[in-house]
Every structure is written in C-alpha cells, then in structure tokens.
Amino acid sequence: MRVTNKQMVLDAIIDLNNQEQSVTRETLSGLIDLSLAVIDEKLTSLVNDGLIYRIQRGVYLPVVTHDQARVISKIVLPCGTVKIDIGDDVWTLTPKEARIIGSLMVADAMQYSNIEIGHHAALTTAKMDLQTKEMRRDIKELQRLLASSNHA
Structure with a gap:
C-alpha cells in the first residue's frame, strides 16, 4: 500500500x-x-x-496527544528487588526482570538524552547569539567613539 x-x-x-x-x-x-x-x-x-x-x-x-504522564519512581531494596511505582500501579521486579526492562528501555533513555542535549544546545546557541549581538553593538560604539576622537 x-x-x-x-x-x-x-x-x-x-x-x-x-x-x-x-x-x-x-x-x-x-x-x-x-x-x-x-x-x-x-x-x-x-x-x-x-x-x-x-x-x-x-x-x-x-491533535492526537498522549494522556498526561504519571509520576514514576523506582526503589531498589537491599535484597536486589526493584519496586517501580507508576501512578497507582506498583511493579515488583526481580533483579533479572529489572535488567531486562532496563535493556528494553535503553533506546528510550538515549533518545531522552539526545532530546535534552538538543534543548541545551538550542539554549546555548540563543545565549551566544545574544552575546554576539551585544559585542557587535559594543564594537560599533567603540569604533564610533574612536572615529570621533580621531577627528577632534
């Protein structure tokens, strides 16, 4: 198709x-x-x-959107058992199950990391652009002052 x-x-x-x-x-x-x-x-x-x-x-x-994200937390007990709370649900996982879920979620974790890096890069670029504009304005003002002092 x-x-x-x-x-x-x-x-x-x-x-x-x-x-x-x-x-x-x-x-x-x-x-x-x-x-x-x-x-x-x-x-x-x-x-x-x-x-x-x-x-x-x-x-x-x-227009299609996901439901609002629920609160998620993870607790690792001294015996290695992992408890994952997702909203009102609680998952109790063996250490092996936690590793399997972790390996299944690694691509999502990398994507999240890449998204955060992209947001940080965009903010940094915006700040640098603003600073560059300010420096150009300052340089022009200095050039104007130098030019006027040379003519005096």
Whole structure:
C-alpha cells in the first residue's frame, strides 16, 4: 500500500512531536522528500481536517496527544528487588526482570538524552547569539567613539 504525501507529512509531524522537536515546514522538508509547496498544501489540508493545529505561525502540533504522564519512581531494596511505582500501579521486579526492562528501555533513555542535549544546545546557541549581538553593538560604539576622537 502506497503512503500518501498527506499521511507522510502527518506521520512526520507525529514523530517530531514525540521527540519534542518543533514542527515547522522547514523541519518537515529536512525530514521528508517533498517540496515546500507540497508540504504547505498538506499542512493546510491537515489543519482543515482537524488532524493538526497551528500553535503559532509556522509551528504545528498533532491533535492526537498522549494522556498526561504519571509520576514514576523506582526503589531498589537491599535484597536486589526493584519496586517501580507508576501512578497507582506498583511493579515488583526481580533483579533479572529489572535488567531486562532496563535493556528494553535503553533506546528510550538515549533518545531522552539526545532530546535534552538538543534543548541545551538550542539554549546555548540563543545565549551566544545574544552575546554576539551585544559585542557587535559594543564594537560599533567603540569604533564610533574612536572615529570621533580621531577627528577632534
């Protein structure tokens, strides 16, 4: 079965959102092999169909959302038994079961780490951009002052 362009765009939006990435036409064009014109057309169609919504100009989210995350905690008992509390549920795991679940979740842990690194990098870049602008402004002011003192 052939996936339509519209479904391809929707799937990409859901994937990006699940990875806590901003969904814009530019991020979509970097992810899927469609022209910006086709992506724009599909975005408009998906908004009109109620499958995505615009949270601000050029930024989209899928309408389908997960339930609110529950509180999760892990306790390791001295005997090696592991208790995992997820909301109102409690799992009691043997050490081997805890290792198996850990190995099954390692990809999610790496993805979480990558998401956090991406957020940190974006904040650092924004701070550096601001500092660069301030330094350029200061340099221009110094150049102006030097030029005016040389003419005096």
